Amino acid sequence: MMKNKPDEEDYWNSSKFKAFTFDDEDDEFSRLKESKQAVNSIRSLVEEEDDEDEVEKVSWSGEPVGSISWSVRETAASNQKTQREHAFPKINASSPSVSRSHSGYSLSSLFKGKTKPGNFQPFTDSLSESSVKLYAPELRKPKSESKDYISDWSPEETIHRMQQGKVVSLERFRSLQDKLLLLDFSVRAHDGNIITAVLIHLKRTLSKEVLFRELESRQTALRHFIHYLTEIRDHRLLLELLRALGRTEDAALLQYKEHLNIEDESKRRDFLKSCLNLPFSPEESAHVQDHYTLLERQIIIEATDRLAEHAGKVEIFQKFPRRASILNMPLITTLYYCCFYHYNEPEGTYSSPLNIRHTFRISEKQYFVTVLAARAKLKAWSDLDALFTSRNWLGFTKKKSPLSFHRVVDILQKNSAPTQVLQEYVGLVDDADLRIGLAQKHKCHDIVINTYRDLKDRQLLLGYRGKVERGSAEERKINDLLDSPHIRWKN
C-alpha cells in the first residue's frame, strides 16, 4: 500500500479517527469535566441524606467487611496483638451450631442426590444423576479400594488408572521397555501430571545416561522433565541434561541465571566473571561481558560516591542526595547517574559519561537522550546548549540533534524547562505544522506569530490575537504586523 507524507500527517485528522484523540484540549474531555462538576454539585445533597445501612461496610483497608481477604488481614493484625498480650482470641461460641443446620441442605441434596423441597428446588432439579457423580468423585470412598490388586495392569491400563487418581504401583515395571511404554502412553494421554509422575519414577530407577538418551527422542516428555527439574530446582541435573543433549547455549544461560540468587555484589561480580567462559554465542557473550564490566565499575563508583557523600564535601551530593545505590542498575541508568553527578569529569575516570559511552559502545542517539534528561533535570540549560551545538569547518555554529527536536522539546517540557529554553528548541523543529502545534501548546508566542507571518496568513494571525494576553508585547507585535504595509497577505 502506497502512502505519502501528507497522508501520514493527516492520519489522526482524517475522518476515520477524528472521533477522538487522547489530548488534554479535547472537547470530549472538557465535557467530562462538566459532567464531573454536575455530579459533584449533587454530592453534598446526597451525602447529607446518606444513611449508614446503604453504604457497603468497608474496613480501613478498603476490603468489604466479611470478605476473606479482610479476615486474613484481621488475623494477621490480631496475631501481633496476641503475641503481645497473651490473650486468647474471643470466638462467638453460638454461631457454629446455628449455622450448621443451614449448610445441611446443600450437602445432602448434592451428594446424595435427594431432592429437598424448598428454595433450592430448581437447583437440584437441574442435576441429573450422572452429573452428581461428577461433583463428588469418590469422595466417600478412600482411593485405594481393597480389591484393586496391583497385579496385572498393563502399562496402558496403569496410565489410565493414574489419570483417574487411583493408586497404582510403578515399581513392577522394571524392564526398560515397560518403563518406556509407560512414558509413551502417558504422553499419548496428554496428561502432564501423569507424564511427570512417570518421569519421577524413571528418574529414580534409571541411570542418567539411559534416561537422557531416551528423552532425546521424546520431545514432549523431555520438556516435562526440564520443567520438573526447574521446579524442584535441581540445577545440577538440569545442566547435565542440557549438556548431554548438546544444548550448550541453554545450559550457559541457565548457569548465568544463577547470578540472580547472589545478593553480595562482589560475589556476584566474581560469578559473572566466571560466566565469561561459558559457551555463549559471540553476541550473547559480548552482553555477558558488558554485564560483568558494568557491575565491576558500579562497585567502584558506589564506593567512591558513598564516601564523598558522607564526607559532605561535594556540593552536588548535598544539593541532590542520592536516592538509591547504583549497584545492579541497568547501563543507561548508570549513564544517567554519571551524567547527573559526574558530568564534567575527564574521560579518564571510570565515572565519566564519555568513558562509559565508549566502553559500552552506546549509540549517539542513546547518549544524547540520556544526557538531555539528566542535565534538564538539573536545569543545566547551558550544558544542553553546548551538547547540541556543532561547528562546521567555516566556524559557523549550528544546532544538531540525532533525536528529532520535537522529542527534545518534549523531554525538556517534562523537566519543566522555562519558556525561553523551550522556545529555542521549538524553533528548531523542521515540520511547520508540528512546530506551530508545539509552539501553541507551550505558549511560545513569537514562533507562532512569525510562522503565521511567513505563511502570510492574516486570518490565522487575527485568530491568534485573541489568544494572547491583552496589552502584552505579543499583542502589540501582532497589531504591528497586521498594520504593516509590507506584507502581502494571502487572505
Next chain:
Amino acid sequence: LAELADSPELPDFSLLKRLARDQLIYLLEQLPGKKDLFIEADLMSPLDRIANVSTLKQHEVDKLYKVEYKPIISTSDQVCFLIRPRIQTVKWIYVANADKAAGKFRRYKIIFTPQKFYACEAVLEEQGLFGDVTTDEWAFYLLPLDDDIISLELPEFFRDNFLAGDQRWVRTVGSALHLLHSIYGPFSKIYGIGRCAKMAYESWKEQVEEGDTKARQAEIGNAFLIDRDVDYITPLCSQVVYEGLVDDIFRIKCGCVEFGHDVTSSDKSVKVMLNSQDKVFSEIRNEHFSNVFSFLSQKARNLQTAYDKRRGMDIKQMKTFVSEELKGLKQEHRLLSLHIGACESIMKKKTKQDFQELLKTEHSLLEGFEIRECISFIEEHINRQVSMIESLRLLCLLSITENGLLPKDFRALKAQYLQSYGVDHLLTFANLRQLGLLVEQQPGETLTVMESKVGKLVNDKTAGKLTDAFSSLAKKSHFRALSRKLNLVPKSDEEYDLRVPRDMAYIFSGAYIPLSCKLIEQVLERDSWTGLEEVTKLLNGHEFAFTGSNGADLRAKSDAQRIILVMFLGGCTFSEISALRFLGRERGYKFIVVTTAITNSSRLIEALLGNKV
C-alpha cells in the same frame, strides 16, 4: 435480521459457585473440630467470590492466614492448607513445619485445588510427610466472573503450557469442560484450533466416555476451543474499549478493581465489583473510550434532572420519592462519580505517556506500512527507558507482524534493550524466542533442514510429534497473509464511525479486527472449517470440528443453539470479550467466554520475563 434481534437467555452459572462452595464445606467437615486455615494468596479473591468468612466459621475454621512463605505461627491443633498444586508451596509447608522436631502433634490437611499433582505428593513423600498429612482435592474448576464470563483463574496455564511445554493443565481444562457439558450440555457441535485445544478436547471426550450421560435439555449449543498461541497479536494491542482500558490501567482482579485516591478524589481507595450488576458500567464496558464521555455526561444530566424533581414536591410526593427513587439515584450517583473519576485518571495517564503516538505505531504495524518509523519509535521508547513491559510488547508486535526482525534490527534493538533495562533480560529474550514472539528473520529453509535432520534420528512415531514440537517452538508468523485473507485490517481511507460500529474492528478504533474473534465468526458462519483451509494452514493447523451425540434432534428446538461457549486456553482479553458481545448482538448469538484467566498485554509479557529468581 429482525427475528434475531431477541437474544437468548444465558444459563444460570451461579450454580457453579454453589457447587464449589458445597464441596469446600464438605471437605472442611472431613476435618472435624476447630482448625486454622491457610489460603494461597491467589486463591483468596476467587474464594471471596463463592464464600465468606461466616461460611468458613460455620464449619469450624478458626483463624484464616495467607500462605506467605514464612514460619507458621498457628496455635491450633489442626491446620488446613488450601493451595494450588505447586511444588514450591508444598515445600514451604514442610519447611515451615517445625512441629516434628519439637515433638508436637498436630493434624495437617492439604486441600489442592483444582486437583493434586503427583509431583506435589512426591515432595511430601520425599520429605517424610506422606501419611502424616492428609491430602484432598477441591474440584473448584470454574469461577463465574459475570453472566457471560467464566474463569479457571489459572494464569500460570499460559507459561506452563506454551513456554514450558508442560501439559499438566490439559486434563484440568478437559474436566472443566466436562463439568460445563454435564450441567449445561450436551453440546451439539464442538470446534477448535490449536494443539492444546485438541488435547483438551480429547481429554474431555475420554472423561465423557468414562461416565454415563443422560439425555437432558441442552442450555448451550456449540463450543469453540482456541489456543492463545493461535493469536498473539490481539492481546498485545493496547486496549481502547472501556473495560479493557480499565484492566490495562488499574488491573481488574477477579472481577474487582481497586480505584486509588486519584479516582475517588479522597484519601481512601475503593474496591469495586465490575460486572453487569453495575448499571452504569454495564452500559459503557463495551464502548470505545471516546463514546464513554458523552454517555457519562448524559447520565449526569439525567441524574441532576431526577434530583431536581424534588423541588416543588409536597410532602406526600416527597415520601414516595424517598422510598422509591432516592436509593437508586444515590447508587447511580456513586457509580457515576466513580466511573467519571476513572475516566479522568485514564485520560491523565494516557496523555502523559503519548498514547496517541503509541496507538499510531501499533496501527502502522498492523497495517504494515512505515515500518522504519515504527522501529525508530520503538527504539526511542527503549532509549528513554519508558516502561520495560511496553517496549517488549512493541518489539513483539513488530516481530509477529513482520514475521521476525531483520538480523541487523534485531541485534541493535536487543542490545539497546539490554542497556536500558538490564542484561539479565537475556533470559527474557530467550523465552520470547522460544515462544516465537520475538525472533530474527531466518532464511526460509533453515527450520526445515534442522527438522528433517533431527527427524531422521528418531523413529517414525515420534517424528510427527517432533515436528509438532518444532512448529510450536519456532512458530512462524504469517500475519500479513492472514490479515489479507481474513480482511483483518479495514481499508484506512474509509470512514469509521466509532459510535455506530460496523464490525468488531471498533474495539481497536476501527484499525484491526481481532484474529481470534474473526476465526470464531468465520467458523460459526460456515458451520465448519471448510473454505478456511488456507487460513488454518497459515496458523499451523490443529483445527477440528466434531458433532455431538444428540445434537441433531435438539437443533430446531431451542434457543440453546444460539448460545455459544468459547474457551480460550491461555487467557483472553476484555477487548476480545467485547468483540464477541458485539458479534453476538449482530448475529443473534450469546457468547459465554470461558478462559483460563483474563489476560492483557502486561500480564502476557510479565509471564515471560526471565530475570526473576
